[in-house]
Amino acid sequence: xxxxxxxxxxxxxxxxxxxxxxxxxxxxxxxxxxxxxxxxxxxxxxxxxxxxxxxxxxxxxxxxxxxxxxxxxxxxxxxxxxxxxxxxxxxxxxxxxxxxxxxxxxxxxxxxxxxxxxxxxxxxxxxxxxxxxxxxxxxxxxxxxxxxxxxxxxxxxxxxxxxxxxxxxxxxxxxxxxxxxxxxxxxxxxxxxxxxxxxxxxxxxxxxxxxxxxxxxxxxxxxxxxxxxxxxxxxxxxxxxxxxxxxxxxxxxxxxxxxxxxxxxxxxxxxxxxxxxxxxxxxxxxxxxxxxxxxxxxxxxxxxxxxxxx
Amino acid sequence: xxxxxxxxxxxxxxxxxxxxxxxxxxxxxxxxxxxxxxxxxxxxxxxxxxxxxxxxxxxxxxxxxxxxxxxxxxxxxxxxxxxxxxxxxxxxxxxxxxxxxxxxxxxxxxxxxxxxxxxxxxxxxxxxxxxxxxxxxxxxxxxxxxxxxxxxxxxxxxxxxxxxxxxxxxxxxxxxxxxxxxxxxxxxxxxxxxxxxxxxxxxxxxxxxxxxxxxxxxxxxxxxxxxxxxxxxxxxxxxxxxxxxxxxxxxxxxxxxxxxxxxxxxxxxxxxxxxxxxxxxxxxxxxxxxxxxxxxxxxxxxxxxxxxxxxxxxxxxxxxxxxxxxxxxxxxxxxxxxxxxxxxxxxxxxxxxxxxxxxxxxxxxxxxxxxxxxxxxxxxxxxxxxxxxxxxxxxxxxxxxxxxxxxxxxxxxxxxxxxxxxxxxxxxxxxxxx
Numbered sequence: 001x002x003x004x005x006x007x008x009x010x011x012x013x014x015x016x017x018x019x020x021x022x023x024x025x026x027x028x029x030x031x032x033x034x035x036x037x038x039x040x041x042x043x044x045x046x047x048x049x050x051x052x053x054x055x056x057x058x059x060x061x062x063x064x065x066x067x068x069x070x071x072x073x074x075x076x077x078x079x080x081x082x083x084x085x086x087x088x089x090x091x092x093x094x095x096x097x098x099x100x101x102x103x104x105x106x107x108x109x110x111x112x113x114x115x116x117x118x119x120x121x122x123x124x125x126x127x128x129x130x131x132x133x134x135x136x137x138x139x140x141x142x143x144x145x146x147x148x149x150x151x152x153x154x155x156x157x158x159x160x161x162x163x164x165x166x167x168x169x170x171x172x173x174x175x176x177x178x179x180x181x182x183x184x185x186x187x188x189x190x191x192x193x194x195x196x197x198x199x200x201x202x203x204x205x206x207x208x209x210x211x212x213x214x215x216x217x218x219x220x221x222x223x224x225x226x227x228x229x230x231x232x233x234x235x236x237x238x239x240x241x242x243x244x245x246x247x248x249x250x251x252x253x254x255x256x257x258x259x260x261x262x263x264x265x266x267x268x269x270x271x272x273x274x275x276x277x278x279x280x281x282x283x284x285x286x287x288x289x290x291x292x293x294x295x296x297x298x299x300x301x302x303x304x305x306x307x308x309x310x
Numbered sequence: 311x312x313x314x315x316x317x318x319x320x321x322x323x324x325x326x327x328x329x330x331x332x333x334x335x336x337x338x339x340x341x342x343x344x345x346x347x348x349x350x351x352x353x354x355x356x357x358x359x360x361x362x363x364x365x366x367x368x369x370x371x372x373x374x375x376x377x378x379x380x381x382x383x384x385x386x387x388x389x390x391x392x393x394x395x396x397x398x399x400x401x402x403x404x405x406x407x408x409x410x411x412x413x414x415x416x417x418x419x420x421x422x423x424x425x426x427x428x429x430x431x432x433x434x435x436x437x438x439x440x441x442x443x444x445x446x447x448x449x450x451x452x453x454x455x456x457x458x459x460x461x462x463x464x465x466x467x468x469x470x471x472x473x474x475x476x477x478x479x480x481x482x483x484x485x486x487x488x489x490x491x492x493x494x495x496x497x498x499x500x501x502x503x504x505x506x507x508x509x510x511x512x513x514x515x516x517x518x519x520x521x522x523x524x525x526x527x528x529x530x531x532x533x534x535x536x537x538x539x540x541x542x543x544x545x546x547x548x549x550x551x552x553x554x555x556x557x558x559x560x561x562x563x564x565x566x567x568x569x570x571x572x573x574x575x576x577x578x579x580x581x582x583x584x585x586x587x588x589x590x591x592x593x594x595x596x597x598x599x600x601x602x603x604x605x606x607x608x609x610x611x612x613x614x615x616x617x618x619x620x621x622x623x624x625x626x627x628x629x630x631x632x633x634x635x636x637x638x639x640x641x642x643x644x645x646x647x648x649x650x651x652x653x654x655x656x657x658x659x660x661x662x663x664x665x666x667x668x669x670x671x672x673x674x675x676x677x678x679x680x681x682x683x684x685x686x687x688x689x690x691x692x693x694x695x696x697x698x699x700x701x702x703x704x705x706x707x708x709x710x711x712x713x714x715x716x717x718x719x720x721x722x723x724x725x726x727x728x729x730x731x732x733x734x735x736x737x738x739x740x741x742x743x744x
Contacts (some may be wrong), residue, residue, distance in 0.1 A: 275697030
């Protein structure tokens with residue numbers, strides 16, 4: 001972003017720049033930051049700390065007799081094949097859904113950016129689904145993929161039983177991926193399109209003058225310059241697939257059939273809230289948290305391939 | 311009351327508090343829709359009938375949500391005096407140390423009047439009721455007589471053998487879905503084993519102690535599950551996911567399926583959809599097995615700890631109020647749940663209304679609950695049972711989908727269930743089963 005805030009503090013580090021630039025008094029800085037810090041603490045830091053704490057105890061649902069068991073809960077969870085199945089499904093979901101959600105958004109954004117026919121209208125329309133809540137998307141997709149009434153119903157009439165996400169775990173998983181991708185496209189599209197539009201026209205024109213065609217310009221010019229936006233969408237999509245898939249699973253499959261769509265985030269909910277296994281849910285939360293943190297650290301190590309300079 | 315040390319403390323603290331001390335209390339319940347309206351009617355009627363106490367009834371949007379909120383509320387001491395909990399959470403609550411047994415707080419109420427299947431589910435091993443049965447249902451069998459007659463069947467089949475003969479006849483007559491169920495453990499495991507007098511776990515399904523172990527992977531339950539899976543392949547049984555409607559009771563009501571096993575609570579909707587084509591009977595038995603009682607479904611009202619004497623007086627007064635025969639009959643009329651005391655049923659029968667449509671399931675449901683019981687038909691007293699139901703559904707679902715054999719599914723469910731039981735035992739180490 002050429003004219004972004006970064007330009008203003010380009011000489012120093014971010015925080016130093018912010019302090020000198022906007023908030024001269026120490027107190028005004030803290031008064032502005034504290035409310036949000038308090039909120040994050042209340043809804044994130046404290047619950048996470050409690051989850052780590054509870055994961056070391058066998059906790060009775062109504063309280064009154066928790067027993068310190070050290071790492072026994074971790075031992076139990078880590079030796080439970082169901083945990084690893086849920087983890088494995090989460091990983092597969094993390095690999096497929098963001099790739100599709102970003103790949104398709106990129107194609108749409110590149111097309112919309114080229115100013116082809118109806119791209120003006122498309123820029124507007126593609127953003128609309130962003131306004132639909134995850135749970136509502138789930139309800140709609142259940143109907144769309146209904147084996148008897150949905151879009152594949154004719155296929156089922158030709159080959160009975162070929163499509164039924166209520167029975168076939170693979171079909172159910174695919175349905176979930178489609179819904180998640182559909183849910184992710186609008187936001188990725190906005191980010192990628194704005195990134196593309198911020199690339200100076202002159203570069204493309206110069207490349208065209210030098211004789212490079214559209215494909216060449218995408219690969220050598222637009223994609224390298226788009227890496228900051230691609231990086232942002234990947235980080236958000238990865239974290240999103242881990243935690244945001246919950247609403248979709250709850251409305252579409254409840255983890256079924258036979259656990260085929262039971263991702264870790266949904267398993268934690270069922271264990272903790274439906275089954276009163278607070279210790280097990282806390283332990284899995286702690287493990288999931290570590291996993292997400294590890295993923296994000298890994299991604300930020302990849303950040304050195306991102307070109308912020310233009 | 312003197313039995314209650316905490317109540318005694320509270321009373322001593324409020325020295326001089328008269329018996330007419332007024333209190334405002336809360337009652338949390340989980341039901342929604344028509345049943346919620348009936349509960350609110352109960353509450354309003356109670357408030358109108360007397361002026362000493364005032365009850366506020368708060369809906370929680372579901373049994374499970376109610377339980378979650380109760381756990382959170384109890385931990386922060388914001389919990390109500392009265393709360394409705396569902397059948398599967400019974401043992402979790404008994405050991406929670408968060409509730410007072412109703413028979414302890416009101417020893418003189420007519421507890422023996424409660425029907426067998428309702429009593430045994432909520433009583434301690436020594437036979438004292440822990441909570442007051444409120445909205446009771448049980449499993450019965452439904453048939454769409456119009457479809458059955460078209461296939462030349464005049465009588466509703468009473469045995470599983472009969473059901474499957476009828477199903478074959480229906481299939482031959484071109485009915486795509488002869489019999490439907492969702493294979494939920496409440497239907498195929500709990501109600502099935504109870505009325506066949508078969509255990510699902512040792513220690514009489516846990517009544518004898520926390521060291522029980524699941525055993526249903528052999529014996530009548532296992533045979534029945536293997537049959538279900540075989541019958542499904544034969545096209546005689548359709549599960550939720552095989553039906554166009556997507557849900558067994560919706561499929562029956564839409565006329566897609568000819569027979570189903572379902573709760574008494576499904577009758578209202580079935581009658582609304584199919585009228586007098588619907589015929590009900592007690593849930594089918596395998597031939598040659600003596601019929602035992604079915605278990606009560608629905609929920610009971612529990613009294614929670616940590617309130618003062620006046621609150622408990624109000625709670626007792628409300629519990630007595632909803633036990634009143636007329637109140638029970640009115641509740642039955644509005645909801646399709648069954649009367650839970652013998653007196654209320656007798657009064658219903660005496661009034662001549664038992665045969666009317668609104669009360670059609672009451673007599674049959676109570677008869678099913680009141681069959682002679684044995685040590686395996688008292689109820690389910692197994693820890694983390696809500697979680698076990700999920701395990702059972704997941705494993706058997708995999709078998710129905712063809713990912714594993716039904717026997718492997720049952721074996722897996724048993725071993726995963728036993729892990730849950732052992733963890734429950736460890737969680738409540740040193741706590742004695744009441």
